[in-house]
Amino acid sequence: MRIKRVAAIAAIAALSLGVTACGGGDEGGTGASGIVGKAQKDKKLVIGVKSDQPGLGLQTGSNYEGFDIEIGKIIAKGLGVDPANIEWKTTVSNNREPFIQQGTVDLVIATYTINDDRKKKVNFAGPYYIAGQDLLVKADSTIAGPEGLEGKKVCSVSGSTPAKKMQTDYPKVQLQQFDSYSKCVNALEGGQVDAVTTDDIILAGYAAQSQYAGKFKVVGKPFTSEPYGIGLKKEDKAGCEKVNEILKTAASDGSYKAAWDNTLGKSGTPAPTLDTSKLTNCG
């Protein structure tokens, strides 16, 4: 009796192993190394997020919260990983590609703009939100858009898309570069820079923080389009497609809207609709 039961369990185990092996084979052998395989095997994920962006990815103590974090939880759930088993890892704009390429993180969900240069190094699922580069200025500032910035001091994060955009399109701007936006906002408050530039959604998060209430305003004239994607390894096409599938489900079952309402939605901005026709083809 006992031996039979052990044999049966062994047979089931062998069978299920065989099935997973087949599944992996169907995906061209990338399943095992990709995030889908890792999620199945370890029931764990390491997700790179920002730690200093209120409303999007903010770390308080050992706790992370924000819209990007909620998206991360949705994707983990879709991959069969309990959100409690996600290891959040702080990334800054500068180290996101290296973190993905070196395998320090499995995914990056960190206000990460999809662009062609980055696509050469990493794969992108999404976009799950489309932001635009804008300016944060003091509440009484007369700056009305990027054209009024000549000779002005503008702060951004070194290595980020907004900083590059300033250097190439607005070379007469004096660019102050720090390693985080919080330092920029600090300098703006002190009057050392005239504006902080990055995506509108990030700036709105800062403007809404209680210690800055009423001090700043977002100019509200976005001059770029920044589709936020979810970065993963270049060769993990299967993982990318799976994440897109999860996003599609999230758009229809209301979990995307709930993620917004619990975070950025608190500023009063209604939830955007996730346009699933724009999802990448995981090239």
Place this chain on the structure above:
Amino acid sequence: MHVFTDPVNLDAYLSGFLWILKLTGASALFSLVIGVLLAAARVSPIPVLRAFGAAWVNIFRNTPLTLIIFFCYFGLYTTLGLVLSDDLNLNNYWLGVLGLSVYTAAFVCEAIRSGINTVNAGQAEAARAIGLTFAQTLRIVILPQAGRAVIAPLGSVLIALCKNATIVGTIGVMESSNVMKDLINENGDAVIPIFLVFAGTFAAVLVPTGYFFGWLANRLAVKR
């Protein structure tokens, strides 16, 4: 090495090291002047000056340089409104030089003070006996001998200063470590080569500097 054959990257690399040299040069000069004055204060007969020198050395030598550079930006500039130039990059550069100088001066001071200790007490007594004042004794008799004794340690301080200059990148000067971060960000597949080139450049500049100071010390040392 495709990273450095791209002219844009090559330019960034060169300008990064140019910033380092500029930071090192100006800070070396200021810290030498401040350091000598501090050393003089520490051996002077006036208690207030001695206390001032000791306080400077103990405060700046024991504070992390990162904090000092940060304070220069967010304390002196942001909060207290100390503006050193209207140009943003130059302003950050001078704030960096200020931070590096006050920090390095503490080490220069201690090196020189140890040099002063190598000068035979009889020299000072003889100088006072022929009627020289304290300042004259220090300037004409003690410091020239002390200075020759501390050339090698001052060389070490200079080498440390050159490497420390990379910390000014935290307040936005696009020096070599910032450039390196940027290059790594854009070429995540070439992290090791990029790192080796930057580390190698520092070594290529600093190893000869060390030998030069060793040679100079041998040539100029007061043989006793």
